[in-house]
Amino acid sequence: MTFFWVFFNGILMGIANVIPGLSGGTLLLLTGIYPRFIKVFSSLHPTHLKAYHWRENGFFILVIGLGALISIFAMSKVMSWLLDQHPVPVYLLLMGLIIGSIDIIVKKIRFSSRSSRYAVIAGIAVIICLVIFSSLGDQPAFSSQNIHPILLITAGVVAAATMVLPGVSGSMILLLLGLYKPIVDSVSNLNIMNICYIALGALVGILAASRLIKWLLERYTSTTYAFLFGLIVASLIDLFPFSAVGNFWIFIIGIIAFIFGIILGKGLKRLEKKYSKENY
Numbered sequence: 001m002t003f004f005w006v007f008f009n010g011i012l013m014g015i016a017n018v019i020p021g022l023s024g025g026t027l028l029l030l031t032g033i034y035p036r037f038i039k040v041f042s043s044l045h046p047t048h049l050k051a052y053h054w055r056e057n058g059f060f061i062l063v064i065g066l067g068a069l070i071s072i073f074a075m076s077k078v079m080s081w082l083l084d085q086h087p088v089p090v091y092l093l094l095m096g097l098i099i100g101s102i103d104i105i106v107k108k109i110r111f112s113s114r115s116s117r118y119a120v121i122a123g124i125a126v127i128i129c130l131v132i133f134s135s136l137g138d139q140p141a142f143s144s145q146n147i148h149p150i151l152l153i154t155a156g157v158v159a160a161a162t163m164v165l166p167g168v169s170g171s172m173i174l175l176l177l178g179l180y181k182p183i184v185d186s187v188s189n190l191n192i193m194n195i196c197y198i199a200l201g202a203l204v205g206i207l208a209a210s211r212l213i214k215w216l217l218e219r220y221t222s223t224t225y226a227f228l229f230g231l232i233v234a235s236l237i238d239l240f241p242f243s244a245v246g247n248f249w250i251f252i253i254g255i256i257a258f259i260f261g262i263i264l265g266k267g268l269k270r271l272e273k274k275y276s277k278e279n280y
Contacts, residue, residue, distance in 0.1 A: 006060055009033045010067020017163060018072060018079045019094070025166035026232055030101040031268055034166070035217065037064070041164075041210035088241045088250050089257035095239055096258040098232065100265020105232070108225040116226035123230020130173070131238055147182045149197045155179040156201020161209040166228045 009031055013024035028034040040057045082090050110116050155174060162173050174180035186194035216224040241254065 003063055005033070006063040007067040009037075010064035010069075011071040013064070013163070014068035014071030015075050015079065017068070018075060019083065019090075023166055023235070024068070024163045026098065026235070029166045029228060029232075030098060030104055030265070032104055036060070038164070038210045038214045038217065041206055042214040044207060088254040091239050091241045092254040092258040093261040093264075095236055096261020096263075097265045097268070098236060098261075100262035101268045102229075102232065102265075105225055105229050108221065109229060110222040111226075113222055115220075115223045119223045119226035120230040120233070123227040123232075124234040125230075127231055127234030127238060147179075147194075151179060152182070152186070152194055152197035153201035153204075155183050156198040156203075157205035157208075158201075159183065159198075160202035160205030164206055164209040164213065166232055 009028055012027040012031065016024040016027050025034065028037050040060050043057065044052055079090075109120075158173050158179070174183065182194070183198060185191075186198065213224070
């Protein structure tokens with residue numbers, strides 16, 4: 001893997017994790033780097049640290065993590081402003097980006113298989129259930145000042161695990177659990193103790209989720225990709241800004257952004273083909 005491609009994917013992952021309703025794993029899957037990402041983290045085991053390929057895998061973790069951190073800190077305010085002021089073009093651009101490159105996943109699925117078709121339906125059902133639950137009543141409220149460390153570790157596990165799982169928004173899950181605000185407040189206020197608990201949970205979450213997904217991809221490749229495909233398809237529906245339908249000019253601007261997103265998605269496919277041939 002070249003430095004540029006890994007770093008670029010880290011930037012994409014960081015931006016995705018800033019945007020509500022979007023998963024960093026989705027963009028990694030669409031750029032073709034997802035299997036490598038899963039392999040690197042799933043092979044890291046506390047009892048086999050000496051045997052771990054630190055030179056190759058450590059470089060990957062460092063570069064993709066650096067890209068993610070830079071994009072989160074550099075783009076969080078920009079993306080927050082764009083989502084507040086121009087949500088329709090942003091979300092339609094993202095939808096176009098995903099649709100323009102989604103056949104990278106489609107090619108890995110055997111739709112003639114009954115299990116793959118059921119897996120697509122199951123993925124769609126998961127997102128629908130999450131959206132329904134998120135709209136029901138008030139969520140539990142926690143404060144960053146009095147939240148228990150176990151809940152912070154849990155929040156870190158959930159955030160990291162959902163980051164690895166394409167189509168599932170970590171922010172949505174954390175909102176359902178009432179843990180989104182404590183995490184944001186802890187980071188923005190530089191509450192070091194809380195950040196340490198969250199980081200511990202994130203490490204556990206990313207290692208556990210990557211091991212599970214690697215195991216599924218090795219044994220049930222088509223079915224696993226079909227389930228991930230279902231998650232992404234349903235998340236597109238959740239991303240769609242239905243409020244734009246009633247405003248003609250905003251909708252037109254959104255359509256232009258959507259078309260531009262598809263072009264960007266096609267461009268990502270070209271990059272994925274180039275770098276996958278050179279480095280896999």
